[in-house]
Amino acid sequence: MRIGELSRRTGVAVHLLRYYGEQGLLHPQRRPSGYREYVEEDVAIVRRIRSLLAAGLNTATITTVLPCLRDTGDRLVPTCSDLLADLHQERDRIAQAISDLQASMDALNDVIAAAPADVTRRAVASLGG
Structure with a gap:
């Protein structure tokens, strides 16, 4: 999916999704045209990012924390x-x-x-x- 679709599905502005990519929080593939291509898992990742931001963490901290969290559907559980x-x-x-x-x-x-x-x-x- 392209960035506009990810924005619609997560309610997060396109410029923030680009920022998350710059911060190493999202890793979209690039099409030959230069467009970013996101996968279904990115929807869940964006939701985790938003939860962690709401909890008061900054993006630098989230970059290190995110790989060590599993989403159970109702909460994030540390795995490291x-x-x-x-x-x-x-x-x-x-x-x-x-x-x-x-x-x-x-x-x-x-x-x-x-x-x-x-x-x-x-x-x-x-x-x-």
Whole structure:
């Protein structure tokens, strides 16, 4: 199938599919005309990529993780023993990012709460509330 068909079947934009190829996540064959030719398995691979991106992994990490995952239909299962350590590191990185964002939100809430009543009223009025 050509890239447009893969895009339609996965809901992923053509430019992203090309990017996945540049990152080594997809390996389409090239026709003599230069067009990329994808196989049925690429549909499942794109879905795995999207799942891993949604889980917070970047494409560089996905490149190393993807070959070590099997799709059972309802979840991705690691198949390489050394993969779990990498996934634990990624989970720790994401947890730290969440913690940092929560601290930033708490600080912002403190600043907002310290606003005088007249400033708060004007701000609410300007928002249409």
